[in-house]
Amino acid sequence: AAGCGGGDKPIGSASSSNPSASTSSSGGGGGAHKQGGSVTIANVGGQTWPCQFNPFNPAVNQESLGFVYEPLTFVNVLKAGATTPMLASAYTWSPKKDSITFTIRDGVKWSDGQPFTADDVVYTFTRMKEQPALDLYALWTGAGLTSVTAAGNKVTLKFKAAAEPYFFNFANQVGIVPKHIWSTGEAASKPATWTDPKPVGTGPFTVESCSSNNISYVANSNYWQPGKPYLQKVQYPAYLDNNPANLDLASGKAQWGGQYIPNIDNFYKSKSPQNNYWFPPTANVAIVPNNDPSHPVTSKLAVRQAIAYALDREQISKIGESGYQPAANQTGVVSPTFDKYFDKDALAAAGYDKPNLDKAKQLLQSAGYSDSNKLKLNIITVTGYTDWDASLAVIKQQLAKVGIELSVQDLQQQSYNQKLYTGDYDLAYSSQTGGPTPYYELRQLLYSKNSAPIGKSASTNYSRYNNPEVDKLIDQYAAADPDTQVKLIKQISSYMIKDVPVIPTTESVDWYQYNTKDLDGWPTQDNPYAQPAPYNMPDVGQVLTNLYSKSAQK
Amino acid sequence: MPEQLLEVRDLTVEYDTGSRPVVAVDHVDLDVHAGEFVGVVGESGCGKSTLLFAIAHLLSSPAAITGGSVRFNGQNLVTMNEKKLAAMRWRDFSVVMQSAMNALNPVKSIGAQFQDTIMAHDEVVDDGRPAEVLRLVGIDPIHLRSYPHQLSGGMRQRAMIAMALLFTPDLIIMDEPTSALDVVAQRSLMVQIKELQKKLGFAVVFVTHDMSLVSHFSDKLVVMYAGQVVEFGDTRAVFDHPEHPYSAGLLDAFPSIRGPKVPLTGIPGAPPNLASPPPGCRFQPRCPKAFEDCPKIEPELYQVGAVQARCLLHAPDLIREAQ
Amino acid sequence: MRYLIRRLGFFVLTLWAAMTLNFFIPRMMPGSPEEALRQRLSKGGSVVTAEQLRTVLAEFGFDPGKNLMLQYLGYLKSMVTGHWGVSIGSSLGVPVTSLIGDALPWTLGLVGIATVLAFVLGTLIGTVAGWRRGGLIDGIVPPVFIVTSALPYFWVALLLISLFAIGDNPVLPNDFNYDQGLTPAFTGEFVWSVIKHGILPASTILVTAVGGWILTMRNNMVTTLAEDYVRMARAKGIPGRRIMFGYAGRNAFLPNLSGFAMSLGFVISGTILVEYVFNYPGLGYMFYNATVSTDYPLLQALFLLVTLAVLICVLLCDFAVFLLDPRARTKG
């Protein structure tokens, strides 16, 4: 696996003041491009556009964050959290990492021409305190934010405790909104429900028109990055279903896709040499066993181990996911994206690097199962996730070989969630959202505070794994220095091997297709400057400022 | 001799039943002169209604005329096209159906049904004509605005007859117009028809299976059996001297309210299945006078005095050993 | 008159009962709006807790903690007053009225026209087939349409797509209501685009729905033609066409009309699949979406709308029969 690691700076290191510096190698031509051209995005939203752009509305912020609203700092998940300054040209952590000071960029203007100031930043964060509904990432409640203050062009966020893990949220995922708009009218009185139909932001684009079928963005002429964006228009049609979106991508009608396309080489790639795809992995798809003692079978270590040993993850990847999602490994560290944290040797030492059916059978025997007393297990999954269904069909076959009878229960999203969250299952097929380092996913999976008693809704630790030692390691991470952080993650992942709390099967990827006929500057495996799928926010903004039209260069 | 109005020759009608066709009217001949009242009797299912519909060319599948002609005022109705027929219908001959309940369109008022007819013929008729004919049959013209279901059975029958009189046709074909009525009502309706006929001079072909009913009203009588005409002649003549054993049987079978009370006997057996009639004479299996030739030879209509009868007993060229 | 009052009473009572069901059934579904929303979000890379979402939803007017009976009363009130609230599903915060307002014209335009067209066409063809019983049309039409009436909606849709919309030179578009590049306006280009996009879905509905009407109408027609009054009309010399439509057709049509109203619920249901396959942004698709995202306000409004539409249609058809059939008028 190439293209990762290298000279990228992890979170916390001093940052460059030139936003385009880290991407200067991108886009082939290097440096500036002429403006012109447009891109059409094909990404199934499964709904028609409501034409709302409120960045605090979790249902619609995908259409505004990155396009219109920008964060303080961009954090690149694909480069282990490398940062790119955006509205903050720099930031510094206090030594104890419980306070951070952003330097607000000069010369930025809102798309309505008003100047952007530190006041806007403070306003944005303060509103989140006053209106809890705006505080999507629970910064004031969960992360321990205590104050936001401005001094000149500096804005300081103070926390109760070390808060580095939340940097990704508050610096990267919160879009800054203009105080002069948001402090009047409905935006002020009901900021959470305000529709924000004509959003004013600092981002590269503004909304030109919106209908239920299509959002059309135009370049923001006031954009603070000189010469950018190169593209003058973005079309974002509302696709309701995969097939039409896929067809449009294959035909080149849409150039930027975030789609799962079955048989993609044949259906998409072969249609044109300019059709490309890249699926960078960011998190795990896993069999989540219920570790709670109330589930006597799956809380048995030997059973979990047997499953882990029995799986041929390469096959699952190849057949179930058509090879698009790479095989995962039992450490829970996504490779190659986070290879830096990946302890390959530990994996091999435990024998999890390849399937081991004998070991699996032996474990099952030790747990008291045999041909006459077969281990029968139920796994829940979500109706409509056909690749999961396919993977499970493969897994079912694999487990059958060691004498485990797996029956797959496809549930409607709602029922699935309910069962998963409340722990009403034996096995669940599930995936989590990653973060800029494996820490984020591992914390979600293993931290006992993210769990809940059976019957209560757990936030992310659905397996109900509870190990004080792991909790301690996770707690240490926030205040640790980068090298220690790497060590901590390796330590945490060793428990994945030891306790097998969850059993990763494949790595979930960003579905990403791009067409280079007229457009270039795409994120690629060699230049992973942002998560490439258009549904990633605010990464979409990074891509949009790097894309340029080849025909416009002539 | 009054002029010949209707001349039916060799008329044959078949019902297509999928397997063997049912010959419901079998080579029937019939003559009607202007102003004449011809009664057609015969037991149920012998093809009376079918004959009427064939004459008026109103059959629809699965029935079809498979032979013969119907000459009305010299024109053959069988080969005439729908358009010409439509023009003649009702103006030259009209039909009163078996049950008035079903023959009147339930969703149109009586008046509207009159108007329909008038419009279909772009005949210049008086606006008052519907009211006039209704009055003729003894119905208050306010019923022009009524719907069929608002009238009693007798009134509906009368309304039908009024409708048939609309253009004063030459011939009115009536299919058991009184079968739904009780005797008193039936009687008064018959008397009315007879009076109108006298007044307006149209001819009537009147179907019933009630022998006694026609006895008082009809001039000529046609007795049908199993799709065939078995006896034809002046009503009085037939009643006085039935020449066909079936007619005789019929006349013997009903009691009278006057005169001496005599024990009566019916005709044993049941009418034949028209899809596979018995060989030879169709009445032969039930006939008290049958002899050995009867199952062998199909009788024709033979002239016997004033009447015609389809019985081998009257066949001129047959040596009748039976006698 | 009493008949009409009875009908109206029935209307109100049924509507109320259906509305009550409409309220409770969605609430018996597992999951909740906040979980639905949370699921959607994970794709975009944010981790938002369920509690946080509850706060957000409360802001949008959905309070799951409220007593169910109070919710019900509030619901009845809001349904009657037309304050249908805002979506709490995938279109979080959008007023339900505007969501429906956007989708309704398309559904009415496509599904409505296609359904009515199917009914009218079917009735006409059925009339002719029944009239010319045993003729060429009657020989071909019923068997063919027995087959088409048994075809699954979505399969016909797929077939049409594979015939006309897939391949190197698709003849017709297979999705959406108009080209995404266009802005709705009354221009030739836009109208043409709308028509082009409507052809396949409309044909789907037409092909599958018309058969049933043809067959029932034909059978009604045949039965009616056997009635004496039709023969009577012929005897009166009334021209064939007038008998066909004015006598037989009209009377055969009456039961069909009631049947149309009664089956409207089924028709609307079927169109969900059509809209789903063709990505047609109408009410059907919205219904599906609202269901999977537990969007109570939207679901309730849609349920109400459909129930009301069917009920009103039944009522109208009843009145039509009432007007057309004097027997019905005196019956009650």
Add this chain to the structure above:
Amino acid sequence: MSAVVAGASAPVTGATRRPRGGLFRAILRNRKAVVGAALLLLFILLAAFPGLFVPGAHHDPQAIGDLPLQHPSGSHWLGTTGLGQDVYAQLIYSTRESLVIAVVAGLGATVLSVVIGVSAAYLGGFADDGLSMLTDIFLVLPTFPLIIVLATYAGKGNLTVIIIVLILTGWSYGARQMRAQAMSLRNRDFLESARVRGERRSYIIVVEVLPTMISLIVANFLGAALYSVLTAAGLQFLGLGDPNSLSWGTMLYWAQNQGALVNGLPAWALSPGLAVALLGVSFALLNYAFDEISNPALRPVRRRRARTAS
């Protein structure tokens, strides 16, 4: 329906019409009925013995193969799925579930229609009003959304749930017809006659009334079965069934989700739908044929010229 077949060998007697033989003969003589019955028989055979129709290599239709998304070929008559499963084998093995849904749901809905419809007619008064209203409500409720809700509520789209849902949503139309018919029977003289004869009320309802409605009941069953086939397929196509089960709707769901059509595999995308359609057609044909048999007026006729050579 196997009785239909048994009747095929019954001797066709002449003049005297033996009613049972008559019904079979009527079915045999009706081309629609013959085609419908033959189709249904074929499906019954497929459902009962799928193994007979599938080459040995594909006896596990769910077996994952190495060659996904193959075009039809000698070894895979209808190609393979995205998981390399044999489409033809899946198609054949799916018959059972689809047929079971059709028959069981059809029967269930019919029973419910009869019970509710006939009780409404017989009980009269308030019971009638209540039951009629219930029927109307179910008739008026938008079916498909209701099904989606119910299927979602039931949690998992397994067979039982789908069948229950289909029964719940499919009975109302029939119940209305049943009620109307039972109402019209209520004052028929033959029921009075049975009472005058001295029969008990229960006997009259069960033995005298229900058999007279048999043609409506059969027609209803066929209609309900058709509805069930189509609706179940629609549900499964939307993913509301159990994607791991073998049924035509599920096959379509997979085909749709794995882009069978857009990948140029129409055999995979269309054949299950065709199977649904054919099963539906067989029910529809039988239904219309049944109409024709019970109402001779509807039978097709030949048009004859007014004058044929005689």
Add this chain to the structure above:
Amino acid sequence: MTTVDAEMAGGTDSAAAPLLETRNLTRHFRVGRGFSPQLLHAVDAVNFSIGRQEIVALAGESGSGKSTIARLLAGVYKPTAGEIFYQGRAMSTFRSRKDQLSYRGDVPMVFQDPFSSLNPAFRVSHGVLRSLKLHRPELDRQQRYAEAERVIEAVGLTPAADIMNRFPYELSGGQRQRIGFAQALAHNPKLILADEPVSMLDVSIRIGLLNLMAELRETQGVSFLYITHDIASARYVADRLMIMYAGHVVETGPAESVLQNPKHPYTDLLLGAVPDPRAPLSTGIEGDTGEPPKVIDPTPGCRFRWRCPLAVDKCHSVTPELRTLGPNHQAACHVAEPDIGT
């Protein structure tokens, strides 16, 4: 119920009582719905009796209540008022299944409409066989079949074995009517309520059935209530004739006496309307419209008064009662003269 009735119900000498007797038998129907219910007086205060081995013919205008009387006697309708006595016992006291069953066995009914009185789902033998099973439990299956065949043959349906196995739709109206008749014959009845049992028969077959009725009376002592429009046939078989008009019995007496010497103007009208090929046309009724009177919420007075040529003032205010005007001959008319010499 009056005390007298109670005594009667308690059981008088059943041999002395007529086979069947009605007292003040009345049946009203509610017509019109909702807030304006109206009463249709189908049968009003009718008294008559049927003796053993007697054939009583009941004739009258369509809608005059003939079928209603038959249905009342058969227990299809419950009387609005009045009582029916069977062999001296009041019918309302037949509560037990045994009583009910024995009455039903003794008094079967032939329904007027043969098209609706046979269950289309069963072979035509169904009714006959069920009757036998219910009322002659001593027979085994084979005997029942034999017996059924016998009665079906008795009504002139041959070959019985074939006819029995047909379905109603395979029979003509006349054949069905005879099946209905056969059903009534099946179980040795005492009184057959025959509601127009021959209306759809051809004259030739009709006479056969009439002869059968006469024979049954002679050989098995069966009584009949013979409802008909066909006065001539009534004369042919009946001992006694009853004429109904608008829910009232207007005349009753020995058949011959009523026919030869009608007392009531309606009887007169009726007889005059009967077509008879052997008699000349009678006159005098041409002006009659033949419309039946309305019996919905009637006012007192003779119900024939509007059509009556002899009506006097009294007819408009007083409902006439049956008066004896000749031997066994009664009529309900204010104007009618008694027989001279009585």
